[in-house]
Amino acid sequence: MQSDQAQAEEDSAHVERVLLHRAIASSQNGITIGRVSNGQFPLIYANRAFYHLTGYGPAEVIGNDCRFLQGRLTRQPGLETLRAALAQTREATVLLRNFRKDGTEFWNELTVSPVLGDNGVLTHYVGIQHDVTERENNAQAVRALNQSLARQAEELALANESLRSFSSSASHDLRAPLSSIKGFCAALKKSADMPQGGRSAHYLGRIESNAERMGQLIEALLKLAQSNTGALQVVECNLSAMAREVVDGFKRASPELAATVHIEPGLTALGDASLLYSVLQNLLGNALKYSSKTPDATVHFGREVSSAGQARFFVRDNGEGFDMKAAAKLFGAFERFHSESDFPGTGLGLATVRRIVMRHGGAVTAESAPGEGAVFYFTLETPPAS
Numbered sequence: 001m002q003s004d005q006a007q008a009e010e011d012s013a014h015v016e017r018v019l020l021h022r023a024i025a026s027s028q029n030g031i032t033i034g035r036v037s038n039g040q041f042p043l044i045y046a047n048r049a050f051y052h053l054t055g056y057g058p059a060e061v062i063g064n065d066c067r068f069l070q071g072r073l074t075r076q077p078g079l080e081t082l083r084a085a086l087a088q089t090r091e092a093t094v095l096l097r098n099f100r101k102d103g104t105e106f107w108n109e110l111t112v113s114p115v116l117g118d119n120g121v122l123t124h125y126v127g128i129q130h131d132v133t134e135r136e137n138n139a140q141a142v143r144a145l146n147q148s149l150a151r152q153a154e155e156l157a158l159a160n161e162s163l164r165s166f167s168s169s170a171s172h173d174l175r176a177p178l179s180s181i182k183g184f185c186a187a188l189k190k191s192a193d194m195p196q197g198g199r200s201a202h203y204l205g206r207i208e209s210n211a212e213r214m215g216q217l218i219e220a221l222l223k224l225a226q227s228n229t230g231a232l233q234v235v236e237c238n239l240s241a242m243a244r245e246v247v248d249g250f251k252r253a254s255p256e257l258a259a260t261v262h263i264e265p266g267l268t269a270l271g272d273a274s275l276l277y278s279v280l281q282n283l284l285g286n287a288l289k290y291s292s293k294t295p296d297a298t299v300h301f302g303r304e305v306s307s308a309g310q311a312r313f314f315v316r317d318n319g320e321g322f323d324m325k326a327a328a329k330l331f332g333a334f335e336r337f338h339s340e341s342d343f344p345g346t347g348l349g350l351a352t353v354r355r356i357v358m359r360h361g362g363a364v365t366a367e368s369a370p371g372e373g374a375v376f377y378f379t380l381e382t383p384p385a386s
Helices: 004-026 048-054 066-070 077-087 133-191 199-226 239-253 273-290 324-329 349-359
Strands: 030-035 043-046 092-099 105-116 122-131 234-238 260-263 268-272 298-305 311-317 364-368 374-378
Touching: 030 048, 048 122, 066 092, 077 092, 077 105, 105 133, 133 199, 234 239, 234 273, 239 260, 239 268, 239 273, 239 298, 268 273, 273 298, 273 311, 273 349, 273 374, 324 364, 349 364, 349 374
Parallel strands: 260 298
Antiparallel strands: 030 043, 030 122, 092 105, 105 122, 234 268, 298 311, 311 374, 364 374
16 A cells, blocks of 8 residues: 555645646647657647637647648748757747638747657657737738838938939029029110110010019029928027017018017027028018008017917918918918019918928918918927926
8 A cells, every 4th residue: 555645745746737737728828739750740639729729629630730730831931940949859939820720820929849758859849829910910010111111211312312403403503594694684784775664674674573583483492492301400499589680681671661570588499490590581571571561560479378288389460361261272382372463472481381390390370361460370399498
């Protein structure tokens, strides 16, 4: 008869085997045990999770090699890795494309561990199956997105190169003929005896006027192109000081501008100084221009909190205004709401403003009504409060 101690040890070993079997059976990962026999690897055990994962039943699994899960994909690199690992009696983890019984495909992260006999010879192996389909699909989606972003970056680089080429061409190839036209007009005025108010003087004046307008368009197009290229040199910008400089410049160039301009002090933002200066130049220039025919014209540059709680800068005037029905076209290139004869301009200023503000991660909106002035709002990142 066995001693009490031997019986206790046997009972303990039995309990451990039962617990081990239950642990394997209740695992959320598929677990299989296979036997190594003359180059074949038939399965002798599979837990419930494996059957649930694959859709097969015990009669279709036990005695078969796991290779039936790969279907037609019998040349996957992971399979060769597994064979080599078992031959060298070492553990390996591979990623395989498997098929369930109903034909649906899933990604299986399989870890195979060799089991050696007392003589050190490989007799069995344990396989742990982990369904990583969602992870792999997400990874493929990320890779596809990265490839798409890379293509878009290449296209953007080509577009920026085209813009730089245009800027270079506009800087020289377009300006040179205009300079020549202006020069010959000036020479013709000096050399030709043209009666003041005569037809020839009128034609010459028209040529000079259109050459000047073409020069303004070229400058505006250059600013529009430059607003979308080059790295942003982000610094803390004193917008109040910039606005004062802009307004002073307009009033020096056009002393007839009589608008009262109020600029709130201490307005700052983070951004590229030269580009933000262009934003203020366009918005304040428009405000002064479109209020120039209004008695007691006023222009206000400030900052406020919107109804949604967002801080935003604004340029407000009490000038001509515009119909908000056409606001969708407001920030398009060459879009104009007033005639050239009433308010000269290139139609590119607001398009430039929008591009610059968007490059800084902000947005531009407008509110107006005919004869009631206009207000343009724009958002920019501001320095943290001290």
